[in-house]
Amino acid sequence: MPRLAMPTLRGPRPDTPEPTPAREIARIAVPVSMEFVLMLVLNFVNQIVVGGLGATAIAAVGFSNSLTFILAVTLGCFGTSVSILVARAHGAGRRSELDHTVTAALLVAGALGLVVSVVPWFFADHLLSLVGASPSVAAVGTDYFRLTVLATLPVMLSAILSGVLRSAGRPTSPMIATMVTVVANSAIAYSLVEGVGPLPSLGVAGAGWATLVTAVAKSLILLGMTLGRRGVVGWSLPDSVRQWRAVIVPLVVLALPLGVTELFWTVGTFLYNVVFQKLGDEALAAAQIVTTMEGVFIVGSIGLMSATTTLVGRSVGRGDIHDATAWVRRLTRAGLGTAAVFGVLFAASVLLLDVLFGEAGRDVRTMAGVGILVNAAFQVVKVRNMIVGAGVLPSANDVRGVIMGDAVSAFVVGLPLAVLLGLHTPLGYVGIFVARVVEELAKLLIFTWRARRIRWESLVTARSDVAPAA
Incomplete structure (x- = not known):
């Protein structure tokens, strides 16, 4: 099948000095x-709007x-998988493999x-209600859930397209x-939640409509940046069964285990919310504010995760x-x-709770303040886990x-401890926050144990044995 666009892989100009x-x-x-x-910030603004x-x-x-979040992050494994494969193809100069990988990934x-x-x-x-929401939470949240779950598809496509652009040298796009x-989302959410001008006041559902509309818009913008006239790849379907296999097998081999681990992580996060819900709507609201x-603040370091998958x-x-091992050391230190x-700034944000969530109630703000301080104290641990677990290990094919x-960590350590401390000791909500730490x-x-077991030589040898898709 002919390609629709054939931009060249861009590299530094010959007279451009090598960046440090x-x-x-x-x-x-x-x-x-x-x-x-x-x-x-968008989610934060929406929460403040809804908090009223x-x-x-x-x-x-x-x-x-x-x-x-379970759906979006689990399916977002394709974005991580594609970004790793695109970075490898880009580094090796395999243009045909790059185009085939992106095209097949978008279709799947x-x-x-x-x-x-x-x-x-x-x-x-x-x-x-089936998964643990109280009757009041379920009644208020159903319409919002309907709209945001429809946004899963454009969010998934956006994750893939963003990964492609970063790995192919367009990180600002x-x-x-x-x-x-x-x-756009903030304006739409406020207008539909509050009913500005002729617009109806839809309450919580208004934030859902804003999420859906802007998710679709973002995916279309990224699609144009990736496959348009000045895009980084061309739409190119593999021409043979052998080419399809050469693209799909590594895509699935990386994506499936990554999807499983993201599923574990997001289900674990959701189950913590179920435990908070057992303590009441106020405890659940406080947990959402903390999250x-x-x-x-934690996403101030998340770019290092993408830098890891790209540079390594x-x-x-x-x-x-x-070079691969040197990048791992540099990125870990930067993290x-x-x-x-950002941990210090996160701790200082407790001073803003009264201003931002005045309508939520004093008990909610007190619980949220405790959660912020507990989590801020261990921000360094979370960021290191993010860089190693979502960057270094996948780049080394150690998805196991x-x-x-x-x-x-979630199902053997954290969640059992959260149930024990949160529901069966006087610690209550404090115990749940401690369990997450x-x-x-x-x-x-x-x-850390798995990272020390990586054998980069074996990975490079296995990579060199794979023939590029013709």
Whole structure:
């Protein structure tokens, strides 16, 4: 099948000096972190808008988001898988392999995303109650859940397209698309929740409509950036069964285990919300405030995760073991520094709770303040886990280590401890926050152990034995 667009792989000009490692990391990490900060600020603004409706509204939105989060993040494994494969193909100069990989990934993701978006929509009436929401939370959150679950498909496509752009040398493009849609989302959400001018006041459902509309808009913008006239890849279907196999097998081999580990992680996060719900709507609302505010600060370091998959993947594609391990060391050190700074800022955010969530109630703000301080103290641990577990280990094809870390730490350590401390001791909500910290410490031990077992030589050898798709 002929290609529709054939832009060349862009590299540095011959007279351009080689960037320093720090500048190369910043070139990728800063736009990605800014993009995710904008996305989290968007969620934060939406939570403040919805927060004016009371604690139950905050709890309903948070509980619904934790369900759709399972779908979005689990299916987002295709984005991570594609970004790693694109980085390797880009580093090796295999243009045909790059185009085939992206085209096949979009087709597979589109079909899968359509199914998982539509099916939960039909059962939204009973799904929230079935998985543990209180009657009041389920009643308020059902319409919002229906709309946000439909956004799973465009969110999934956006994750893939963003990964392609970053790995192919266009890290600022996803940030631009996010900036545009964040502004639109905030305006639409406020207008539909409050009923500005001639627009109806839809309450919590208004935030759902804003999420769906802007998710579709963002995916279309990214599609144009990736496959348009000035895009980084061309639409090119593999021409033979052999080419399909050469593309689909590594895509699935990486994506399936990553999907499993993301499923473990997101289900674990959701089950923590179920435990909080057992303590009441106010405890659940406080947990959602902590999660949203923490996200705004922890994503300040998330660009280092994308930088890891991109820079390490390119080195692996070139067969340069020394360069790959050097990037791992640099990025890990950078993560410790950024985590310390953003952890302090996260702790200081307790001073804003009275201003931002005045309608939520004093008890909710007190519980949220405790959760913020507990989590901020261990921000460095969380960021290291993010870089190693979502960057280094997948780049080294050690998805088994990622699954082991997420599954054992959550289901063997964290959640049983949360039930014990939160529901069967006087600690209550404090015990649940402490259990999540203990989970991260257990994950740190497992990820560190697996990272020390990586054999980069074997990975490069296996990579060189794979013939590029013709």
